[in-house]
Each structure stands twice: as C-alpha cells, then as structure tokens.
Amino acid sequence: GKVRAPTHIISTISDDRGEEPCYAGVPMSSIIEKGFGVGDVISLLWFKRSLPRYCTQFIEICIMLCADHGPCVSGAHNAIVTARAGKDLVSCLVSGLLTIGPRFGGAIDDAARYFKDAYDRGLTPYEFVESMKKKGIRVPGIGHRIKNRDNKDKRVELLQKFARTHFPSVKYMEYAVEVENYTLTKANNLVLNVDGAIGSLFLDLLAGSGMFTKQEVDEIVEIGYLNGLFVLARSIGLIGHTFDQKRLKQPLYRHPWEDVLYTK
Ligand code: ACO
Numbered sequence: 001g002k003v004r005a006p007t008h009i010i011s012t013i014s015d016d017r018g019e020e021p022c023y024a025g026v027p028m029s030s031i032i033e034k035g036f037g038v039g040d041v042i043s044l045l046w047f048k049r050s051l052p053r054y055c056t057q058f059i060e061i062c063i064m065l066c067a068d069h070g071p072c073v074s075g076a077h078n079a080i081v082t083a084r085a086g087k088d089l090v091s092c093l094v095s096g097l098l099t100i101g102p103r104f105g106g107a108i109d110d111a112a113r114y115f116k117d118a119y120d121r122g123l124t125p126y127e128f129v130e131s132m133k134k135k136g137i138r139v140p141g142i143g144h145r146i147k148n149r150d151n152k153d154k155r156v157e158l159l160q161k162f163a164r165t166h167f168p169s170v171k172y173m174e175y176a177v178e179v180e181n182y183t184l185t186k187a188n189n190l191v192l193n194v195d196g197a198i199g200s201l202f203l204d205l206l207a208g209s210g211m212f213t214k215q216e217v218d219e220i221v222e223i224g225y226l227n228g229l230f231v232l233a234r235s236i237g238l239i240g241h242t243f244d245q246k247r248l249k250q251p252l253y254r255h256p257w258e259d260v261l262y263t264k
C-alpha cells in the first residue's frame, strides 16, 4: 500500500488541490450551475452535506433576520465606538463580535442544549424552568431587554411561521413555546427570544430532516455549531455600522459624565 509521511493537519470540509476548489466534494462550478445560495454553502462547509431546500432556506432566513438589530445593541455599540476611535474594519468587526455570548446573541447553543435535554427527558415546562431556577441558571433563549408579551419579537414570529409551514415536525419549538407560556406567568419580558427560537427550531431541523443520525445531532449540539449562525449574520450588520460611522466621519466617542453614576 501507499506509504505516506504522517500529516500535521487533517481536514475534511474542502479541497483546493484540483482544477477547482470543492466544498465537501462539490466543485465550485456546480455550486454556481445549480444556483446554490449561502445556505447551501453553509450546509456543505459546516454540516458536510447538501441539505434540502427548506433547510437551506431556513439557514438563510436566520442569517437575514439576525444581520442587524440597530445601533443600540451591545455588538453594534462596540463596533461604532471602535470605528469612532479610528480603527480599521477588522478591529471594529471583532470588537462587536466579542460581545456575542451568553447574554447577547450567543445563547443559541445553550438554548438548544437545555431545551433538548428537558424535552428528551420528558420534563414539563414547569419542572424544567423551576429546576433551572434551583440551579441559579437563567433559561437560555428566554428573556429580552425590550421585547415582551405585548411587543413580541417579529423575528421569532417569522421563523416560527416558516417552520410551521415547511418543517416535518416542530416539536422542540412547540416545547420552547410552552416554556415561554410558563415564564410569561413570571414576568412580562420573559418571552422566547430569537436565540431560543433558532436553538429550538434548529433541533427540529436536525432531528426532523432525516439528514442526520442521532449521534450526529448530539455531536452538533455538544460542540455548539449554532452560535455560528448569529456570529455570521451579525457580522453583516457590524460591518455596515463600521462603514456608516466612517462615512459620517464621526469623531472620537466619549461617554457623557452625566450618564455615569460616580459613587463610592
Ligand atoms: N430565565 C429565567 N429568569 C430570567 C431570565 C431567564 N432567561 N431572564 C431574566 N430572568 C429574570 C431573573 O429573575 C432576573 O433576575 P436575576 O438577575 O436575579 O437572575 C430578572 O428576570 C431580571 O433580569 P434582568 O437582568 O433585569 O433582565 P434583562 O432584561 O436585563 O435581561 C437578558 C435580558 C440578558 C436577555 C436575560 O433575559 C437573559 O439572560 N436571558 C437568557 C440569555 C439569552 O437568551 N440571551 C439572548 C437574548 S436575544 C439576543 O441577544 C439576540
């Protein structure tokens, strides 16, 4: 057989050695010829397979809906302040990206983990939420700074509407909605947020599409692929905010003294 020197890197998602680069074995020309979109490219490079159209469309909807949420949110604020300090595009982008985490935009993986575990173990929403409370952990995917029962997040409604129409099953999402119904009895702003909607619906996509084995679903949830959707999406908005500040020639930002409580 072939004798090879041991390699220092193993890679399984793409190959640029041939006449044209391939994503998960699919040559670029066929990506273009078949009219593939960003959702298909994400399917190939993240999940190493072509997914059905409704799945790639769902991925693209997540990207479009999470691309931006105005200048006041944590990520955009950081990017704007960085741009106004005269920094370059990459610095502004990463300064915004670094705010993504358990409170802001990066709760998708934990929402998927906790909703999956609770649903698979047959916990009622009451048992699930109260067990989280006992452990002192906020339910990831629940709660919003400005959204509430009477001012629901349009993004969540749009994602749910798409999935109810196109997904074979939305059992995890329906469970997340039952959790929301319970948390809303505690406080008005404990709505299912966009992270929780994407986390629960991606579980439905993974489990219901027939494209992943149970082990693969567990691995995707355990490794935590899903925050990647928010990171990728929000990069679009953060880059936009950076260009906006530079176009507007905004000066160095300094926070007003009046807005700080100086105290001992
Ligand atoms: N689960 C249970 N209780 C909660 C939750 C939650 N997810 N969120 C808030 N509460 C309750 C708690 O009793 C909290 O008191 P505590 O500080 O003793 O825990 C109380 O509400 C008030 O919390 P605040 O911090 O005032 O709520 P705020 O409006 O600032 O928080 C936030 C909003 C950060 C989103 C919060 O709800 C949270 O941590 N959620 C979980 C993480 C999450 O899903 N983040 C993604 C948001 S969507 C996005 O960023 C795109």
Ligand code: LMR
Pocket: 066, 068, 069, 073, 074, 105, 145, 146, 194
């Ligand atoms: C967002 O998408 O950035 C928001 O949901 C977070 C926020 O604070 O509004």
